[in-house]
Amino acid sequence: MTATIALIGHPVAHSISPRFQQAALDAAGVDAHYEAWDTTPEALPAAIERLRSGDVLGANVTVPHKVAALRLIERPDPLAELVGAVNTIWRERGLLHATNTDVAGVLHALADAGVTLAGEHVVLLGAGGAARAVVVALRRAGAASLTIANRTLPRAQALAELAGQGLPASVCELDPGSDALRGALMRAGLVIHSTPLGMRHGPDERATPLPADCFHRGQVAFDLVYVPERTPFLDATASAGARTVGGLAMLVHQGAESFRLWTGREPSLEVMFAAARAALDGAR
Numbered sequence: 222m223t224a225t226i227a228l229i230g231h232p233v234a235h236s237i238s239p240r241f242q243q244a245a246l247d248a249a250g251v252d253a254h255y256e257a258w259d260t261t262p263e264a265l266p267a268a269i270e271r272l273r274s275g276d277v278l279g280a281n282v283t284v285p286h287k288v289a290a291l292r293l294i295e296r297p298d299p300l301a302e303l304v305g306a307v308n309t310i311w312r313e314r315g316l317l318h319a320t321n322t323d324v325a326g327v328l329h330a331l332a333d334a335g336v337t338l339a340g341e342h343v344v345l346l347g348a349g350g351a352a353r354a355v356v357v358a359l360r361r362a363g364a365a366s367l368t369i370a371n372r373t374l375p376r377a378q379a380l381a382e383l384a385g386q387g388l389p390a391s392v393c394e395l396d397p398g399s400d401a402l403r404g405a406l407m408r409a410g411l412v413i414h415s416t417p418l419g420m421r422h423g424p425d426e427r428a429t430p431l432p433a434d435c436f437h438r439g440q441v442a443f444d445l446v447y448v449p450e451r452t453p454f455l456d457a458t459a460s461a462g463a464r465t466v467g468g469l470a471m472l473v474h475q476g477a478e479s480f481r482l483w484t485g486r487e488p489s490l491e492v493m494f495a496a497a498r499a500a501l502d503g504a505r
């Protein structure tokens with residue numbers, strides 16, 4: 222019987238996960254179908270219950286359910302609890318387990334790009350759900366300091382608490398006129414962008430959170446946005462001489478980690494990247 226792996230989110234029609242996950246399942250010879258379940262918040266408990274049926278291997282969980290799903294799973298792992306959100310669910314001995322593979326996605330994407338996080342001074346733009354996974358990743362990798370810049374300051378302050386004692390964190394407004402932000406950017410070897418600015422179908426497709434004169438040569442700029450692959454933030458930072466890392470690598474690596482948990486098999490990253498790029502090209 223063909224097994225099922227679900228993507229639970231709302232909306233899910235634009236997601237490219239079904240494309241690259243199915244390509245990797247087929248390439249590995251796993252008899253499973255990865256399918257999108259468009260699920261409203263009211264329907265989330267029923268969708269989670271469906272994961273208990275015999276033919277389902279597990280699920281990815283995406284916006285807006287990552288936080289709510291954590292409370293509906295009996296075995297979230299400590300990482301999911303720490304981040305406060307889950308993106309991967311699987312079944313073991315009849316129980317639903319969950320974790321957050323976005324943390325591994327961040328770490329693998331930066332490692333692939335040759336970025337060393339240990340001892341690094343980092344500026345994080347944005348303080349939403351994805352930023353939580355970034356903070357946990359930075360903590361694990363031993364970054365030296367973190368400045369969180371966000372439009373809504375209390376949200377940045379709440380996220381700074383997650384950094385904990387191991388990672389000294391300060392906060393400021395996401396405003397190019399902020400001296401605190403300019404100072405932190407001068408010192409930072411790595412700047413990470415986690416707002417949806419510049420994202421296709423986002424609040425402003427042409428916007429960068431900060432202009433080019435905020436960045437400098439030798440810095441690494443990592444954009445979590447992956448549609449389009451080349452974003453206004455990456456253009457602005459590249460024009461200042463920074464080295465850029467796009468969000469697609471994080472997406473594929475978090476998906477690869479989920480694949481391992483559902484199947485116990487190693488996915489072909491080459492197949493995943495090729496299918497993800499083809500899906501993005503087709504969506505243009």
Ligand code: NAP
Nearest residue numbers: 347348349350351372373376415416417424445468471472
């Ligand atoms: P979220 O929880 O909704 O958080 C959005 C963040 O962006 C908040 O800090 C919010 O600030 C800020 N923001 C939103 N609109 C803004 C605007 N017009 N101007 C300035 N700041 C604004 O979203 P999320 O789940 O963290 O996702 C953020 C981005 O990361 C999305 O583009 C998503 O596609 C991307 N992402 C990528 C991956 C990957 O694998 N590459 C994984 C997850 C997410 P306030 O607090 O002031 O509202």
